[in-house]
Amino acid sequence: MRGLNGAISVAKALKGNSTAVTTLLRPPRSALYITTCWTSSNPRNLVDRSDLSTALAIRSNAVGFRYYGSVTATSLAQQDLKATGSEQNRFNPKEVVLFQYEACPFCNKVKAFLDYYDIKYKVVEVNPMNKKEIKWSDYKKVPIVTVDGEQLVDSSDIIDKLVKRIHPDYDLNADEEKKWRGWVDNHLVHVLSPNIYRTVSEALESFDYITTKGNFSLYERLVAKYGGAAAMYFVSKKLKKKHNITDEREALYGAAEQWVDALKGRKFLGDLEPNLADLAVFGVLRPIRHLKSGRDMVEHTRIGKWFSEMEHAVKQAS
Numbered sequence: 001m002r003g004l005n006g007a008i009s010v011a012k013a014l015k016g017n018s019t020a021v022t023t024l025l026r027p028p029r030s031a032l033y034i035t036t037c038w039t040s041s042n043p044r045n046l047v048d049r050s051d052l053s054t055a056l057a058i059r060s061n062a063v064g065f066r067y068y069g070s071v072t073a074t075s076l077a078q079q080d081l082k083a084t085g086s087e088q089n090r091f092n093p094k095e096v097v098l099f100q101y102e103a104c105p106f107c108n109k110v111k112a113f114l115d116y117y118d119i120k121y122k123v124v125e126v127n128p129m130n131k132k133e134i135k136w137s138d139y140k141k142v143p144i145v146t147v148d149g150e151q152l153v154d155s156s157d158i159i160d161k162l163v164k165r166i167h168p169d170y171d172l173n174a175d176e177e178k179k180w181r182g183w184v185d186n187h188l189v190h191v192l193s194p195n196i197y198r199t200v201s202e203a204l205e206s207f208d209y210i211t212t213k214g215n216f217s218l219y220e221r222l223v224a225k226y227g228g229a230a231a232m233y234f235v236s237k238k239l240k241k242k243h244n245i246t247d248e249r250e251a252l253y254g255a256a257e258q259w260v261d262a263l264k265g266r267k268f269l270g271d272l273e274p275n276l277a278d279l280a281v282f283g284v285l286r287p288i289r290h291l292k293s294g295r296d297m298v299e300h301t302r303i304g305k306w307f308s309e310m311e312h313a314v315k316q317a318s
Contacts, residue, residue, distance in 0.1 A: 105192060115315060116313065256302075257302065
């Protein structure tokens with residue numbers, strides 16, 4: 001009974017923050033882990049991440065963090081910031097901490113933004129069963145970001161507030177960008193769960209990632225992998241019905257093609273450099289890229305070229 005309740009807890013947490021996926025394995029641990037790593041000067045995509053040596057990990061018995069930072073600025077906006085020291089110094093926090101589930105699409109939106117803007121940040125992986133890492137907060141969802149102790153919540157609001165600190169004159173109401181950022185939250189994220197948990201084997205593939213990357217004890221990992229996969233398989237069918245999805249893959253392919261059409265032949269929606277909508281779409285899709293659903297999406301739609309360009313623009317934290 002305890003195991004079943006644990007699996008249901010994981011399923012509920014992932015239902016609210018649904019999507020699982022990347023391929024970097026983490027060493028087993030029974031408590032909140034700490035790893036510290038920096039990006040290589042070599043851009044690496046998700047496939048390359050799987051062969052990173054675990055020797056890079058620095059373990060501790062106390063609570064700690066993973067440090068992330070992009071290597072170089074790739075956008076014109078970033079180049080402008082580095083060229084004009086006065087503007088760059090407007091946002092120079094001492095500590096940025098992201099409380100997350102690795103599998104959460106909204107958390108990955110925030111990470112894509114932080115990676116792109118070369119903001120160093122620490123990650124605290126939240127255990128979805130007890131959420132003990134965010135007991136201090138009245139907000140019981142992820143992502144939560146703290147900037148020098150100030151709490152920011154809700155992925156879109158976090159990004160809005162941070163981009164204004166980097167670029168005070170950034171226009172958050174630009175029609176096209178605002179429209180597609182809303183599309184990510186209101187449509188794209190809802191087609192992911194029915195796809196990554198579409199079959200039993202795909203659900204197990206997703207939970208193999210979740211239980212390796214998430215903050216679970218060994219017992220919780222075993223319960224979550226099999227119980228959670230079974231639970232989310234059935235939850236995904238309910239989500240499919242709720243969002244009027246007839247065919248999971250066709251819905252995913254349709255969303256990918258809709259996004260490519262929105263580019264209108266441009267390299268990015270932001271033209272020569274990604275804007276916040278590009279970062280949102282990329283952040284949500286980056287974790288599923290090398291799951292079966294993501295592989296199918298790239299194989300059967302035109303999104304691959306844009307995705308590859310985004311990987312180079314955003315870089316990938318080690």
